[in-house]
Amino acid sequence: MVETLQHAGRRVFSPFEDAFDAAFGPRLNPFYHLGALSFFFFWVVLASGVYLYIFFETSIDGAYRSVENLTHVQWYAGGIARSLHRYASDAMVIVVLLHLLREFTLDRYRGVRWYAWITGVILLWLLYASGIGGYWLVWDRLAQYIAVVTSEWLDWLPLFGESIARNFLNSTTVNDRFFSLLSFIHVSVPLFLLLGSWIHILRISRARTNPPRPLVIGALLALVLLAALRPALSQGPANLDTVVSTVSLDWFYLAAYPLIDIWSRGAVWAVLAGGTLLLLLLPWLPRRREQPAAVVDLSNCNGCGRCFADCPYSAVVLRPRSDGLPFETEAVVDASLCTACGICVGACPTATPFRRLAELIPGIDMPRLTVRALRNSTAAAAAPLTGTDRVIVFGCHGGPDLARLNATGVAAVALPCVAALPPSFIDFVISRRHADGVLLAGCKAGDCYQRLGIEWTEQRLQGRRDPYLRARVPRERVATCWAGPRDATGLAREVAAFRARLRELGPYRRDGETPPPSPNPEVGDVAYRVG
Amino acid sequence: MSLIAWDEKFSVGVASVDHEHRELIGLVNDAHDRLMRPGAKAAVPDFLGEIYARISAHFALEEKLMRVEHYDRYDEHKADHERLLDDIRDIMDDYEDDRNFDENRFAQRLRTWFTEHFRTHDARLHGHLG
Numbered sequence: 001m002v003e004t005l006q007h008a009g010r011r012v013f014s015p016f017e018d019a020f021d022a023a024f025g026p027r028l029n030p031f032y033h034l035g036a037l038s039f040f041f042f043w044v045v046l047a048s049g050v051y052l053y054i055f056f057e058t059s060i061d062g063a064y065r066s067v068e069n070l071t072h073v074q075w076y077a078g079g080i081a082r083s084l085h086r087y088a089s090d091a092m093v094i095v096v097l098l099h100l101l102r103e104f105t106l107d108r109y110r111g112v113r114w115y116a117w118i119t120g121v122i123l124l125w126l127l128y129a130s131g132i133g134g135y136w137l138v139w140d141r142l143a144q145y146i147a148v149v150t151s152e153w154l155d156w157l158p159l160f161g162e163s164i165a166r167n168f169l170n171s172t173t174v175n176d177r178f179f180s181l182l183s184f185i186h187v188s189v190p191l192f193l194l195l196g197s198w199i200h201i202l203r204i205s206r207a208r209t210n211p212p213r214p215l216v217i218g219a220l221l222a223l224v225l226l227a228a229l230r231p232a233l234s235q236g237p238a239n240l241d242t243v244v245s246t247v248s249l250d251w252f253y254l255a256a257y258p259l260i261d262i263w264s265r266g267a268v269w270a271v272l273a274g275g276t277l278l279l280l281l282l283p284w285l286p287r288r289r290e291q292p293a294a295v296v297d298l299s300n301c302n303g304c305g306r307c308f309a310d311c312p313y314s315a316v317v318l319r320p321r322s323d324g325l326p327f328e329t330e331a332v333v334d335a336s337l338c339t340a341c342g343i344c345v346g347a348c349p350t351a352t353p354f355r356r357l358a359e360l361i362p363g364i365d366m367p368r369l370t371v372r373a374l375r376n377s378t379a380a381a382a383a384p385l386t387g388t389d390r391v392i393v394f395g396c397h398g399g400p401d402l403a404r405l406n407a408t409g410v411a412a413v414a415l416p417c418v419a420a421l422p423p424s425f426i427d428f429v430i431s432r433r434h435a436d437g438v439l440l441a442g443c444k445a446g447d448c449y450q451r452l453g454i455e456w457t458e459q460r461l462q463g464r465r466d467p468y469l470r471a472r473v474p475r476e477r478v479a480t481c482w483a484g485p486r487d488a489t490g491l492a493r494e495v496a497a498f499r500a501r502l503r504e505l506g507p508y509r510r511d512g513e514t515p516p517p518s519p520n521p522e523v524g525d526v527a528y529r530v531g
Numbered sequence: 532m533s534l535i536a537w538d539e540k541f542s543v544g545v546a547s548v549d550h551e552h553r554e555l556i557g558l559v560n561d562a563h564d565r566l567m568r569p570g571a572k573a574a575v576p577d578f579l580g581e582i583y584a585r586i587s588a589h590f591a592l593e594e595k596l597m598r599v600e601h602y603d604r605y606d607e608h609k610a611d612h613e614r615l616l617d618d619i620r621d622i623m624d625d626y627e628d629d630r631n632f633d634e635n636r637f638a639q640r641l642r643t644w645f646t647e648h649f650r651t652h653d654a655r656l657h658g659h660l661g
Contacts, residue, residue, distance in 0.1 A: 303547075
C-alpha cells in the first residue's frame with residue numbers, strides 16, 4: 001500500500017524533476033534543495049517582518065492604517081517588504097509540503113529517519129499558526145474573516161470556557177491590548193518554528209540549511225519581481241459590525257477555512273487532527289527494517305575519526321577507548337541512527353583490498369556487504385572480462401539499474417552508496433589490472449539518496465577529502481556518472497564513451513619503473529638500538 | 532636480524548602514535564624476515580598490503596592529532612603523508628610487477644622510507660605535540 005503510493009508519487013515527481021534538471025542542471029535543481037529553500041524563505045520572512053514591525057502600529061485603529069501606509073506611501077520599501085513577507089511565506093508552504101511529499105515518496109521518513117519526519121509534521125502546525133497569525137495583524141476584511149472563523153473554530157474545543165468569538169470579536173470589546181497579544185503571538189510562534197527547525201535537523205550531520213547561491217539569488221529575484229508586479233494588498237478595513245461575505249483567500253495558508261464554513265467545525269477538527277495523527281504514525285505503518293548497522297572492529301580501529309567525519313547521519317561517534325590500547329578514542333555506532341549506507345567504510349583507512357595477511361576486516365564494516373565480500377565480488381565480476389576496455393561499474397541503489405549494463409567487457413558491482421567504496425578499491429582494480437577502468441555510477445548530482453555520498457566521493461577523487469584516491473592512479477581511467485535512477489540509457493552511453501577512451505589509451509602501464517630513492521647517507525648512518 | 536629497531540628518539544611523546552610506530556616497525560621487520568626466507572615472492576605482498584593499511588590508518592590518526600592541536604605545518608606534513616603512501620604503493624607494485632627485483636634494494640627502500648618518515652617529519656611534530 002505504502003509502496004504503491006510511493007511509486008505513484010515518484011511518477012508525479014519524476015517529470016517535474018527531469019524538467020528542472022534540464023533547465024537548472026541537477027546541482028541547482030530546486031527539488032533537491034527543498035529543505036534548504038524553506039530555511040531560506042524563513043530568513044526572507046524574518047528580515048521583511050522585522051522591517052514591517054518597525055512601522056506597524058499595534059492598535060485597533062493603527063494596524064490597518066499603518067499597513068496601508070507601508071503598502072502605498074512607502075511602496076518602494078514597506079510595500080516590497082510586505083509583499084516579500086507574504087510571498088516568501090507562501091513559498092515556504094510550497095517547499096515544505098513538497099519536501100514532505102518527496103521524502104515520503106523516496107521512503108526517507110521511516111526506519112531511523114522517523115525523528116525528522118515526526119518533528120517535521122509538528123513544524124507544519126507551527127508554520128500554519130505563524131502564517132495565519134500574520135493575516136490577523138493586517139486587520140482588513142480578510143483578517144476579520146480569519147479572526148471570526150478561527151475563533152469559532154477554536155471555540156469548538158472545550159478549552160477556553162468562554163467564547164473567544166463573543167468576548168473579543170465585536171466592535172465594543174476588541175481593543176489595543178488584543179493587538180499587542182496578536183503581534184506577540186506572531187513573533188513568538190515563528191521563533192518556535194525556528195527552534196523546531198533546528199530540532200528537526202539535529203540528528204543529521206551537515207544539514208544543508210543554505211541552498212546553492214545561484215538558487216538563492218534566483219529565488220530572491222523572483223520574489224522581488226512578484227512583489228513589484230503583484231504587490232500584496234489589504235482588502236478594505238475590518239468592521240466587526242458587518243459580516244464579511246466575500247474575500248479572496250491565500251490558498252496556501254487558508255485552504256481549510258472554506259471547509260469550516262461548509263462542514264461543521266468538529267468535522268474540520270477531526271480531519272486535521274486525524275490527518276496529523278496519521279502523518280505522525282506513518283513511519284510505523286509499517287515500519288521499515290533497516291539493513292544491519294555498521295560494526296566497529298576495535299583491533300582495526302585507532303580512533304582516527306574519518307568515519308565519524310563522513311557519516312551523514314551522526315550515527316558514528318568517537319568515545320573514550322574501552323579496550324585498553326593506548327589510543328584516546330574509538331568509533332562507536334549508534335544503530336538507531338545508522339541507515340547502513342556504508343559511507344563510513346568508504347572513509348576507513350584500513351578498508352583497503354590490498355590487505356591479505358590476515359582476514360580483511362576493516363575498523364568499521366557493513367555486515368550486509370563486508371569489505372572482504374566487496375573485494376571478492378569485485379574480483380569475481382572482473383574475472384570474465386577481456387579486451388583493453390574492461391570496465392568495472394560500482395553503482396549505488398539510488399543510481400541507474402545496473403542489471404541493464406550486462407554487456408561484454410563490463411562488470412557491475414552494487415553498493416548501498418558509491419561513497420561506501422573505499423578509494424583504494426579503484427587503485428586496486430587498475431593497478432592489479434582487474435579492469436582497465438573504473439566507473440562510479442550514482443544518484444543525480446545534487447540529489448544523493450544518502451545525502452553526502454556524491455560530495456564525499458568527488459572530494460575523495462579530487463584529493464580534497466580523506467581518504468584520497470592516490471595521486472598515482474591515472475585519472476583518465478576513472479569516470480563518474482551521476483545519472484540518477486531513471487537514466488539507464490545515460491549510464492550506458494557514458495560507459496560506451498568511457499570504453500572508447502580506454503581503447504585509445506591501451507592497456508594500463510605504469511610510467512616506467514620508479515627509480516629507487518637514492519640511499520640517503522644520513523639515514524644509512526643512523527644507529528639502531530634494539531629495545 | 533631486524534631491519535629497523537625501535538629507538539626512543541623515534542618517540543613523538545604521544546602514546547598512541549608511538550604504539551603504532553612500534554607495531555609498524557614490527558610488521559616491517561616481519562616482512563623483512565620473511566623476505567629473506569624461501570618462497571618470499573608469494574608471501575611478501577601480503578605483508579606489504581597489511582603495512583599499507585596500517586600506515587594509512589596511522590597517518591589518519593596523526594593527521595587527526597595535528598588538526599586537534601592546530602599544528603602549524605599541517606598541510607606540509609599531510610602532503611608528505613600522501614606522498615609516502617604513493618611511494619609505498621609504488622614499492623608494492625614494483626614487487627608485484629617483479630621489475631628488476633632485488634631483495635636487498637627492496638629492504639633498503641623500506642628502511643629508508645620508514646626512517647625518513649620518523650626522522651624528518653615526526654621529529655618536528657614531536658616538538659609540537661610533546
